[in-house]
Amino acid sequence: MRERSWESLLQELDAMEEKARVGGGLEKQEKERQKGKMTARERIFSLVDPGTFVEINMLAETQTFDFDMQRKKIVGDGVITGYGRMDGRRIFVFSQDATVFGGATGKAQGEQIAHLLRLARRTKAPMIGLYDSAGGRLQDGIENVAGYGRMFWENTRCSGVIPQISAILGTSTGGGVYSPALTDFILQVEKTSQLFITGPTVIKAVTGEDVSFEELGGTRIHTQKSGVVHFSVKREEEFAGTIRRLFTFLPSNNSEKPPLVETNDSHDREVPRLQEIVPAAHNKTYDMHEVIREIVDNGDYMEVQAAFARNMIICFARMAGRSVGVVANQPRVMAGVIDIDAADKAARFIRFCDAFNIPLVTLVDVPGYMPGTRQEYGGIIRHGAKMLYAYSDATVPMISVVLRKSYGGSIPAMCCHETGADQYFAWPTAEFAMMGSEAAVEILYRTEIGQAKDPQAVRQEKIQEYEDTFSTPYFAASKQYVDAVIRPKDTRRAIINALLMLENKESEPRPWRKHGNIPL
Structure with a gap:
């Protein structure tokens, strides 16, 4: 055995690390930039605080021997994994590298990501996945299942324990779409990223249907029609800012409360403009966004799925510096009626907020569930029940305010006392009825x-x-279904007083169960 010096050993390590840094090569990296995309490493560095990223499994390689893969293998195997800090808070992050086999996931890459997810769960720090993958790696054959399957399993184990955020920054296809689908929020870049299970070529061969990549899985489809994507940005350089902003409302894990932020917006601030925004006549419409803007701290909120099921608004905001999740009917769209998509949108948001200790504020102006054969055939009973389940199962502080209409089955669906509201307020314009x-x-x-x-x-x-x-709200108040009939200008004060009163709310004991069975 030849004797080796420290100099030669460290030179060898330097060479291996450099191979990992260039991925599929400088030429391929430049082609990615010409498409308006960043490289896998540039994406990570745009997200984490400078000098804080620590890479894990940098020298991992495929263990596949078929298809001459040992000659073709690339150090790192198409993904960069590690941890760092974002605005001073610990996060874990992985970034798929499209210059290495198109970012396709094989067993080795899947194991790298699964290992990172496991570390994130055990250390209770958020996970951010940056996806840019052609799907499963064909050369790995059935071993793809070991890679992908373990990723999905770890995503599921992390659910409700740590926040999981996915950014689709290129193509994400086939089995590669399910990992982001199992996370809490998905962000997508316009024009340069698509998300679909089966591509246009296969669709053409099987169904004869002609469809472009963008029409199949672009941002317009997933933000407006499918509801798969929660946020979109016009340029890739904007994705990190959106994720950073989202995390300001979230705790690092389910054992913590969200960060408390000093907003310098008085708790007792009156909001007289609400009487100008909301007509007393129930047959006149208004924009619920304006109501939200008036009552939250500094008028600042972050809407989720803004273009999907627009008859229901969900957003993060702060009141008295505390993160809240707002669920609100939107009278300007379909009169604020609850349909299948609106129920799904609200229910999942409620579940997320409850999992991560974010109080819920529900603003009610709803004529009921959407009638019609299309809704009935689509399963409005099952989908509508998700909201009932989500609110009834939640344990965080919950405050509801009925602005005008609250009819029929949508009364419990929008969080009344019987489905979990701790405080239930009504304006003098509120109207309660079965219809x-x-x-x-x-x-x-x-x-x-x-x-x-x-x-x-x-x-x-x-x-x-x-x-x-x-x-009238006075009939409901006389029966103690409503805690108080409040003046519109006092809405912010009433909600904040309730939030502060409920800050140390404890969950009531429940019967033992493995888990509930939400009507999926």
Whole structure:
């Protein structure tokens, strides 16, 4: 055995590390930049605080011998994994490298990512995945299952323990789409990234359908139609800023509370403009975004899935410097009715906030669930029940404010006392009923109206009588279904007082169970 010097040994290590840094080669890296994309390492460095990234498994290589892979193998095997700090907080991050076999995931790469997920879970630090992959690596054959399967298993084990954020920064196809789908939030870049299970070529061969990459899995499709993607950015350079902003509202794990931020916005600030924004007449519309902007700290909030199911708004904000998750009907879109997509959107957000100790503020102005055969055939009963389950299962502080309408099955769906609200407020304009007063009167007084000399006059009389007797917030308050009828200008103060009062809320003991069975 020849004797080796420290100099030669360290030179060998330097050479190996340099091979890992260049991935598939400088030429391929330059081609990625010409597409408007960053390299895998540049993405990580744009995300973490300078000088804090520590790489793990830098020298990993494929262990596949078929298809001459030992000659073709590249150090690092197409993914960079490690940990660092983002705004001073520990995070774990991996970045797939499209210059190495198109970023395709084989067994070795899958094991690297799974190992990182396991470390993140055990140390209770958030995970950020930067995806740019052509899917499963064909050369690895069935061993792809070992790589992908372990990733999916670890994603699932991390769910509800640490926040998991995915950024789609190139193509993510086939089995590669399921890892981000198992995470909490997905971000996608316009034009340079697509997300789909089966590509246009296979679709053409199987179904005869012609579709482009962008029409199949671009940001417009996934932010507006499928609801798969939560955030989109126009340029790749913007993705890190969006993730950083999102994390300001989140704790690092399920054992912590979200960061408390001094916002210098008075807890007692009145919001008289709400009376200008929200018409007293229920048949007039308004934009719920304006209401949210008025009541949260400094008018600042971060909307999630803004372009999907726009009849329901979900967003992160702060009140008294504390993170809150806001769920609100949007009267400007479909009158704020709850349909299948809106129920799915709200329910998953509620579950996330509850998992990570983020109090929920629910703003209610809802005429009910969406009627019609399309909704019934699509399973509105099952999808609508997700909201009931999510609120009923949640243990974080929950405050609801009914601005105007609250009808039928949507009353418990939008978090009343019976489905978990700790404090339930109503404006003087609030109207509670199993259905609108006109429809209720038609059912209750059909015979009397039909036999009247002046049916229209009797109908109007009964409508007014029904509204005055049953629909007012004062009737609900007299039965203690409502904790307080509040003036619109006092909405912010009432919510913050409730949040501060509930800050040390403890969960009630529950029967032992392995887990519940949410109506998926």
